[in-house]
Amino acid sequence: MPVVLPTDRPTDRPTGTRTTAAARCPPRGAGPDRRSAVDRRRARGRGPAPGRPGPGARGGDTGGTEPGRTDRHREWKNTYPPYVSGTLKGRAVDDVLAGRHSLKSHAENTGLVHRTTPATVPFEEGHRYRVSFSYQTNVEGQWAWVTGADRVADGKTSSRDITRDVLAPALDTASYSREIVAGCGDTWVGLRKLGSARGTDLVLDDFTVTDLGEADTGAACASVTAPSGTELSPGVPGEYVTAFTNHESADAENVGIAFQGLPEGWKVAVKEKDGNLFERVPPGATARTTWLLTPPAGTTDASPAWQVTATYARAGATRTVSSDARATVTEGPVLPPGSMTATADSENGSSGAAEGPVSNVLDGDAGTIWHTDYTASRAPYPHWVTLELGGAADIDGFGYLGRQSGGQNGRVAGYEVAVSDDGEDWTTVARGTLEDDPRTQRVSFDRVRASYLRFTALDALNGQPYAAAAEMRVYGLPVDLPTGYPPGERPAGLR
Numbered sequence: 001m002p003v004v005l006p007t008d009r010p011t012d013r014p015t016g017t018r019t020t021a022a023a024r025c026p027p028r029g030a031g032p033d034r035r036s037a038v039d040r041r042r043a044r045g046r047g048p049a050p051g052r053p054g055p056g057a058r059g060g061d062t063g064g065t066e067p068g069r070t071d072r073h074r075e076w077k078n079t080y081p082p083y084v085s086g087t088l089k090g091r092a093v094d095d096v097l098a099g100r101h102s103l104k105s106h107a108e109n110t111g112l113v114h115r116t117t118p119a120t121v122p123f124e125e126g127h128r129y130r131v132s133f134s135y136q137t138n139v140e141g142q143w144a145w146v147t148g149a150d151r152v153a154d155g156k157t158s159s160r161d162i163t164r165d166v167l168a169p170a171l172d173t174a175s176y177s178r179e180i181v182a183g184c185g186d187t188w189v190g191l192r193k194l195g196s197a198r199g200t201d202l203v204l205d206d207f208t209v210t211d212l213g214e215a216d217t218g219a220a221c222a223s224v225t226a227p228s229g230t231e232l233s234p235g236v237p238g239e240y241v242t243a244f245t246n247h248e249s250a251d252a253e254n255v256g257i258a259f260q261g262l263p264e265g266w267k268v269a270v271k272e273k274d275g276n277l278f279e280r281v282p283p284g285a286t287a288r289t290t291w292l293l294t295p296p297a298g299t300t301d302a303s304p305a306w307q308v309t310a311t312y313a314r315a316g317a318t319r320t321v322s323s324d325a326r327a328t329v330t331e332g333p334v335l336p337p338g339s340m341t342a343t344a345d346s347e348n349g350s351s352g353a354a355e356g357p358v359s360n361v362l363d364g365d366a367g368t369i370w371h372t373d374y375t376a377s378r379a380p381y382p383h384w385v386t387l388e389l390g391g392a393a394d395i396d397g398f399g400y401l402g403r404q405s406g407g408q409n410g411r412v413a414g415y416e417v418a419v420s421d422d423g424e425d426w427t428t429v430a431r432g433t434l435e436d437d438p439r440t441q442r443v444s445f446d447r448v449r450a451s452y453l454r455f456t457a458l459d460a461l462n463g464q465p466y467a468a469a470a471e472m473r474v475y476g477l478p479v480d481l482p483t484g485y486p487p488g489e490r491p492a493g494l495r
């Protein structure tokens with residue numbers, strides 16, 4: 001059951017400078033707005049009357065409100081350091097950004113946290129709008145601002161994201177602004193939680209939607225998305241998968257995917273020849289492109305951002321959609337997690353996908369873990385994880401990131417690391433004891449060429465029979481670096 005969230009009252013605002021779309025736009029069915037587009041642009045209303053709902057509604061797919069919580073936050077502002085600015089990575093955002101109230105989303109689960117509805121913000125098909133707000137947030141890659149659409153077919157309502165902009169961390173208030181063209185169904189905008197990092201908040205204020213009048217072209221209903229959480233190593237071509245989904249009602253033709261604004265010195269290739277071009281993508285279908293991205297050796301930007309765009313033809317018109325793209329660049333060479341495969345002696349199967357499967361140690365998400373069987377008698381120590389490296393590599397280290405939450409069970413103490421060319425004959429290259437440390441612990445050894453690495457856990461820090469890990473990494477360089485192909489050029493003359 002959606003919960004409609006209130007936002008600021010009009011008394012919070014300097015008169016005539018800000019408003020919400022809920023106040024400015026006529027309700028659906030209220031008759032045509034006879035003002036000119038310019039008049040509508042100039043119109044300045046007030047926020048909702050006290051006690052009336054604002055434009056937001058609960059998104060509904062974050063699995064309820066526990067432990068996450070999205071509230072209108074009242075009159076409580078962190079006005080002293082480090083909350084007003086600085087580099088504190090914890091709960092460093094203000095609860096209230098402007099006036100006396102803001103909308104705060106605290107430690108939400110992943111999913112759509114809140115969104116507008118046609119009743120609260122009635123976007124009119126074919127009109128161009130500017131959507132803007134101010135915000136603060138504290139952790140990379142956790143929140144995205146989404147433009148979406150609802151469509152009814154065969155008695156069912158489907159809802160989907162058309163664009164997603166990942167909101168960069170901002171401990172000082174930052175601004176977001178984007179122009180959209182409404183269409184593709186009933187347009188809405190909202191906030192989506194992407195990552196599973198704990199203790200991340202997003203505080204939003206000054207939400208404003210401005211009607212810019214009728215657009216020259218119709219809405220582009222396809223979407224293109226970039227992955228979140230991808231790690232890339234300096235000097236190593238790493239796989240980076242983008243996805244184009246056609247939400248149009250007809251084929252998208254002559255589709256070309258490209259990057260804009262990649263940092264200087266980066267090399268870009270596609271794994272398959274012309275893997276970024278698609279002659280035709282049917283409605284509802286998704287076409288993926290595997291890129292090979294190589295940050296330059298010595299790069300210092302650990303979290304670069306750029307744009308991924310998709311250009312396509314539909315009903316005689318050329319349309320372009322885009323979204324933000326990001327990656328994390330590691331300090332030294334690391335084998336791409338996506339090129340490896342993990343197997344283990346034991347995997348717990350009773351707690352869902354986020355706790356148990358060994359594939360969780362390679363997914364780039366610190367919130368998902370490998371955990372051995374909960375039944376101690378079925379799975380005693382020692383435990384092991386074998387990483388098939390995806391080809392021979394010259395390696396000199398192994399990284400273990402312990403579980404970040406959920407108790408002490410499974411934090412490994414004694415370990416051995418062994419390597420192999422064939423997965424059968426093993427050579428031990430390191431042994432020791434891990435510490436109770438929430439960061440990645442690196443085990444170093446003499447450089448060796450291998451195709452497999454096996455991490456054997458000998459016992460747990462708390463003496464229990466379980467082993468667990470959030471992420472595992474192998475430090476080094478593949479012997480054969482993938483080369484790929486230059487990205488294909490979209491034939492501009494074709495429709």
Ligand SMILES: [Ca+2]
Pocket residue numbers: 360361362363364365366367368369470471
């Ligand atoms: Ca994980």
